[in-house]
Amino acid sequence: MINDFFCRTTFLTSIWGILMLPLTLIYLIGFNIKRLLTRKYIVPNSISVGNITSGGTGKTPLSVYLGEKFNNPLIVSRGYGGNFSGIITDGKCSRAELSDETLIYMNNLPDVPLIIGKKRIARLMGYLAEKEIKYTVIADDAMQHFPLIAQCNIVLLKGNCPFGNGFILPGGMLREPLKALSRADIILINTEAGDLKTSARKRIERFGLPIFKFDYKLQGIFDRSGEKAAQIPSEYCLLSAIASPGSLETTLRKKGMKATRFLTFADHHRFSTADIKKISQAASEIAVVTSEKDIVKISDNISNLYYAKIRCNFEKEDLFLTEIRNKLESNNN
Secondary structure (H helix, E strand, O other), X not given: OHHHHHOOOOHHHHHHHHHOHHHHHHHHHHHHHHHHHXXXXXXXXXXXXXXXXXXXXOHHHHHHHHHHHOOOEEEEEOOOOOXXXXXXXXXXXXXXXXXXXXXXXXXXXXXXXXXXXXXXHHHHHHHHHOOOOXXXXXXXXXOOOOOEEOOEEEEEEEOOOOOOOOOEOOOOOEOOOHHHHHHOOEEEEEOOOOOOOHHHHHHHHOOOOOEEEEEEXXXXXXXXXXXXXXOOOOEEEXXXXXXXXXXXXXXXXXXXOEEEEEEEOOOOOOOOHHHHHHHHHHHOOOOEEEEHHHHOOOOOOOOOEEEEEEEEXXXXXXXXXXXXXXXXXXXXX
């Protein structure tokens, strides 16, 4: 996996970062021009969930969690990997058009409005103007979505790989320079695969922001129909099409489950007929376990195929939620 490569600061990753500097400069010029020219919208009572690196840090599980904790939630998402663009309030749309993230929201927050697509913030403002309800807007993967000016900005970092090799795309994992953390209100560290090293923590602490930690709690292993497995398999084949499959493997290992085989695809991969055959073949030999983000893309009934349902588990949950509410209250006034 590319992200695994960049998580190691080695001679090779450093040379790659240096060689890519001309392309990084072009990327940053385009990035900043787009930021300057994009029309901005101040969205009341809004929470941005984002990161400064490419790859998975836990944004979607956190957005689901926030949707469960705040009154009148409304989810805004790009819907990357799907073809649908619009507003979902009743779930009556073709699931084949929807991204894996959108399907997760529909399954876990069935009564919550979803606004999906590239022009989601302009569409959101029109939607809010028609409603008298005070929504809590939760914007998934919005750190670099320039149209949004949120009232509380949460930035997630992976404890075991907060900045990658320290270079900006395409030389490394950073989407923008580390100074972008100055736009954050809260730093949230995903410690599932490991905590921050002292040097990384000191770099983050210089911004003077509240820092919280979370990992994942396994709610159970379920089959495709949503029935909880009678017995958790001790050995299994890990099926993954997510940015950080190692995080899921770590969560399952804590429950005594050992991955002895792997079926790994690119992030947001949509399974083909040939892929389904491979999965079925593996499931005929050993239990196949995947993520909730992947199972929503498999409509076929495959016996011995399960998914792990996880939820965010916070070190200081009450303080974390209080910090968000305080930011919303102070910035909305």
